[in-house]
Amino acid sequence: xxxxxxxxxxxxxxxxxxxxxQGLDEGAAVALAExxxxxxxxAAARRDGVARGxxxxxxxxxxxxxxxxxxxxxxxxRAFEPVVRAVEAAVPGVQLVRPGTIAMRARGPVRxxxxxxxxxxxxxxxxxxxxxxxxxVGVSDGPFAAEQAARxxxxxxxxxxxxxASADFLxxxxxxxxxxxRTATLLSRLGVRTLGEFAALPGTDVRRRFxxxxxxxxx
Numbered sequence: 001x002x003x004x005x006x007x008x009x010x011x012x013x014x015x016x017x018x019x020x021x022q023g024l025d026e027g028a029a030v031a032l033a034e035x036x037x038x039x040x041x042x043a044a045a046r047r048d049g050v051a052r053g054x055x056x057x058x059x060x061x062x063x064x065x066x067x068x069x070x071x072x073x074x075x076x077x078r079a080f081e082p083v084v085r086a087v088e089a090a091v092p093g094v095q096l097v098r099p100g101t102i103a104m105r106a107r108g109p110v111r112x113x114x115x116x117x118x119x120x121x122x123x124x125x126x127x128x129x130x131x132x133x134x135x136x137v138g139v140s141d142g143p144f145a146a147e148q149a150a151r152x153x154x155x156x157x158x159x160x161x162x163x164x165a166s167a168d169f170l171x172x173x174x175x176x177x178x179x180x181x182r183t184a185t186l187l188s189r190l191g192v193r194t195l196g197e198f199a200a201l202p203g204t205d206v207r208r209r210f211x212x213x214x215x216x217x218x219x
Contacts (some may be wrong), residue, residue: 031063
């Protein structure tokens with residue numbers, strides 16, 4: 001049985017870190033640039049059509065008020081350290097997935113707080129105390145499904161997938177979550193566009209066609 005996992009996710013974390021460092025308005029249209037393209041962007045920038053991977057010239061044409069900053073991975077990590085420390089003080093055994101995302105086993109927090117939703121709300125409150133009021137929490141079987149649950153929330157900052165329901169939850173999500181763009185394009189040509197369709201393919205065929213990385217994603 002897959003272990004129940006809680007993931008705390010801070011949307012647009014690289015942009016949030018950069019905005020704080022520069023003292024910008026949180027509602028500003030901001031894009032972080034890497035290798036001449038958009039690495040990450042704020043919600044205000046996305047409303048004007050800016051997106052990850054877009055060339056900077058096109059991004060600036062779509063959003064003339066766009067503030068472009070260089071992506072700084074060190075800043076990204078450094079700014080997230082207080083969040084990690086605050087959560088670790090409340091919940092032991094925290095694992096840093098990447099700056100902006102942390103995971104933990106659900107068993108301890110759930111026992112302490114008296115349920116998955118109560119544990120999730122406690123984590124959100126903890127994040128808010130260190131200046132992250134818009135974090136989201138996902139709970140599911142395993143870290144991948146838990147992160148997707150956090151990212152899929154809409155009306156609530158908490159997404160909980162019931163035990164043993166992760167496969168059904170993940171099935172309609174895009175296969176681009178687990179494979180690179182080239183592999184995703186090849187799969188699309190074969191009519192395979194979702195995680196469920198990808199998982200249904202025979203493992204030996206996936207390995208033969210897409211190699212070790214494709215087999216890892218399939219597993």
